[in-house]
Amino acid sequence: MIDTISTEIAEGEERIRLEVADGVAVLTLCRPDKLNGWSWESSRQLGLLVDRIRFDPAVRAVLLRAEGRAFCAGIDVTAPGGAITGGTAAERTRNYYEGIRWIHERFAVLARLPQPVVAAVQGYCLGFGFELALMADVRVAARDAVFALPEARLGVAVDAGGDLRIAREAGAGWAKFLALTGRRIDAATAERLNLVQLVVEPPEMEDVARALAAEIAANAPLAVQGIKRAIDAYADAALPAALDRVAMTAALTLASDDAREGYTAKAERRPPRFTGG
Numbered sequence: 013m014i015d016t017i018s019t020e021i022a023e024g025e026e027r028i029r030l031e032v033a034d035g036v037a038v039l040t041l042c043r044p045d046k047l048n049g050w051s052w053e054s055s056r057q058l059g060l061l062v063d064r065i066r067f068d069p070a071v072r073a074v075l076l077r078a079e080g081r082a083f084c085a086g087i088d089v090t091a092p093g094g095a096i097t098g099g100t101a102a103e104r105t106r107n108y109y110e111g112i113r114w115i116h117e118r119f120a121v122l123a124r125l126p127q128p129v130v131a132a133v134q135g136y137c138l139g140f141g142f143e144l145a146l147m148a149d150v151r152v153a154a155r156d157a158v159f160a161l162p163e164a165r166l167g168v169a170v171d172a173g174g175d176l177r178i179a180r181e182a183g184a185g186w187a188k189f190l191a192l193t194g195r196r197i198d199a200a201t202a203e204r205l206n207l208v209q210l211v212v213e214p215p216e217m218e219d220v221a222r223a224l225a226a227e228i229a230a231n232a233p234l235a236v237q238g239i240k241r242a243i244d245a246y247a248d249a250a251l252p253a254a255l256d257r258v259a260m261t262a263a264l265t266l267a268s269d270d271a272r273e274g275y276t277a278k279a280e281r282r283p284p285r286f287t288g289g
Contacts, residue, residue, distance in 0.1 A: 077132040112171055
């Protein structure tokens with residue numbers, strides 16, 4: 013299900029594209045027809061491309077952007093290998109646990125890059141998409157951006173630690189409010205909660221984000237990278253242990269009857285009937 017051996021990206025299967033110019037590496041989510049929905053393969057490609065950036069002396073900053081009308085609308089449920097299987101509930105839970113931990117490792121490669129990452133967000137930024145944007149150091153949002161963590165409405169936990177990062181940026185109360193309700197917020201609210209740093213009109217968003225990445229890239233690399241490491245060391249002090257708890261909670265919920273009911277109800281456009289099992 014998860015390809016952990018190949019280091020290649022087959023032609024026509026690109027979910028993320030990498031380009032480097034003028035000191036900035038641009039990572040582009042490039043499946044606009046699927047609203048850049050996330051998958052296991054997306055996580056694999058993210059890890060591969062970020063590894064290529066890490067030691068590239070030509071890269072001083074990273075821009076994370078997306079094609080189309082959405083940044084990322086969450087999980088692509090139509091992608092191959094979507095659901096993890098197992099002969100028993102315990103085996104499925106164990107397999108989900110290891111799968112989520114693997115995703116955490118891929119996301120951590122992005123979050124822990126020495127080069128600062130600027131995210132440019134437009135349209136839907138939901139679920140995994142929101143969590144991906146929160147891995148960036150600075151976020152620029154178009155005024156039409158919409159943010160949410162809808163996982164609880166589907167019967168699953170927040171998988172990749174987005175709720176923890178919201179707690180870090182906006183406080184525990186707002187993290188619980190957003191993750192427990194699944195409510196959507198607009199870009200202005202996200203800015204008020206310190207979840208984005210700049211809100212601009214949609215036609216300006218790309219230029220503003222690129223200019224910000226270029227501004228960072230123009231500064232002294234050793235100073236920039238040292239500043240990032242120091243701030244992260246302070247802000248993320250309790251994150252590793254909390255992420256392991258997230259992985260176990262996500263595994264238990266993803267293997268549950270409630271998760272099956274949540275996704276079925278969404279597909280059938282009806283309210284879910286959760287039982288706690």
